[in-house]
Amino acid sequence: MVKLKLYYDFLSQPSRTLYIFMKKTKIPFESKSINLRQGEHLTKEFESLNPFKKVPFIDDKGIVLIESVSILRYLCRTYNVADHWYPKDIQKQALVDQYLEWQHNNTRAHCTQYFRHKALWPLKTGKAANTEKVTILENRMIKNLNLLENIWLKDKPFLCGEEISVSDLVGACEVEQPRIAGFDPLVDRPNLTKWIARVQSKFSPYYEEAHQVVEQTADEYKHYFSKLNTGSFSKRVIKQQPRRGNAIGEDIKVQILAYVRVNARTSICRVSREINTSFVVQKILKKHKMQIYCADLVQHIRKGDTKRRITFIAWLETQLNENPCFKLHSLDR
Numbered sequence: 001m002v003k004l005k006l007y008y009d010f011l012s013q014p015s016r017t018l019y020i021f022m023k024k025t026k027i028p029f030e031s032k033s034i035n036l037r038q039g040e041h042l043t044k045e046f047e048s049l050n051p052f053k054k055v056p057f058i059d060d061k062g063i064v065l066i067e068s069v070s071i072l073r074y075l076c077r078t079y080n081v082a083d084h085w086y087p088k089d090i091q092k093q094a095l096v097d098q099y100l101e102w103q104h105n106n107t108r109a110h111c112t113q114y115f116r117h118k119a120l121w122p123l124k125t126g127k128a129a130n131t132e133k134v135t136i137l138e139n140r141m142i143k144n145l146n147l148l149e150n151i152w153l154k155d156k157p158f159l160c161g162e163e164i165s166v167s168d169l170v171g172a173c174e175v176e177q178p179r180i181a182g183f184d185p186l187v188d189r190p191n192l193t194k195w196i197a198r199v200q201s202k203f204s205p206y207y208e209e210a211h212q213v214v215e216q217t218a219d220e221y222k223h224y225f226s227k228l229n230t231g232s233f234s235k236r237v238i239k240q241q242p243r244r245g246n247a248i249g250e251d252i253k254v255q256i257l258a259y260v261r262v263n264a265r266t267s268i269c270r271v272s273r274e275i276n277t278s279f280v281v282q283k284i285l286k287k288h289k290m291q292i293y294c295a296d297l298v299q300h301i302r303k304g305d306t307k308r309r310i311t312f313i314a315w316l317e318t319q320l321n322e323n324p325c326f327k328l329h330s331l332d333r
């Protein structure tokens with residue numbers, strides 16, 4: 001049987017949405033990964049499939065669809081997915097549609113513009129970002145994130161009501177994007193934080209799989225921009241980098257927190273590998289047979305509850321500060 005083909009790049013928010021959704025709802029598809037950064041969408045071959053030269057798009061037995069929102073609706077109508085994703089009830093559906101229409105000129109537009117101006121284009125051209133422009137875009141994005149925090153998510157667990165729908169996935173994938181450019185959308189936004197955790201846990205492990213690239217690319221950009229040393233972004237990045245011989249305290253806390261937030265099922269070893277103190281903590285954990293704390297971490301973080309996370313970080317910090325071998329190894333670096 002000919003399977004639906006999905007052309008995507010995880011760096012693209014709507015691509016992540018479609019991939020995660022199809023995985024979660026078990027819609028069979030052939031995976032066609034396209035590397036935008038290597039210009040694979042600009043080839044003649046790609047153009048013959050999609051003349052708009054963009055991802056995502058699908059080819060379902062000869063029907064080619066290029067817009068993620070219409071693709072989501074098509075999938076929900078064509079395949080046997082649970083009703084809550086895109087309810088048949090007219091009123092419930094209208095609420096889901098309302099967000100899907102709203103987001104184009106709001107979350108989608110603002111998070112994308114910020115990401116493009118601050119990270120994507122400077123990286124492509126090798127030129128520093130226009131800080132004035134970035135500040136304007138950042139302010140617009142902040143206002144928009146505040147609308148999610150204070151209106152959309154004010155009094156309900158999901159964007160369109162008590163149940164999760166495709167809107168939540170569309171929204172979450174957009175909100176994750178500015179993290180690549182060093183901006184954490186969840187800071188001081190408890191409703192948004194809890195909502196992202198809910199969405200993540202509903203789509204786990206596909207959510208984490210598709211968003212790994214966000215973390216990796218954020219890291220890549222972070223190093224690039226710290227070299228460029230321009231604007232508030234690089235200042236923030238430099239501030240976040242652990243200092244030699246002093247890898248304990250605020251810096252490490254910020255990094256661990258940022259990392260575990262998007263990798264809910266991670267282990268301490270993984271966290272320590274990802275942050276710059278890597279082998280230090282890792283070696284110690286092994287030596288002292290402390291991997292048992294991995295379970296502790298998962299238990300604390302999985303629920304996605306901010307208070308539990310903070311408790312965990314406080315606990316980890318105490319471990320780092322109280323156990324002399326951590327200090328010793330840190331100073332050894």
Ligand SMILES: N[C@@H](CCC(=O)N[C@@H](CS)C(=O)NCC(=O)O)C(=O)O
Nearest residue numbers: 012013014054055056066067068069
């Ligand atoms: N409106 C489209 C998004 C299309 C789009 O802007 N795709 C971007 C990635 S998110 C792309 O392929 N950009 C490549 C380029 O413009 O060169 C959808 O929601 O599916």
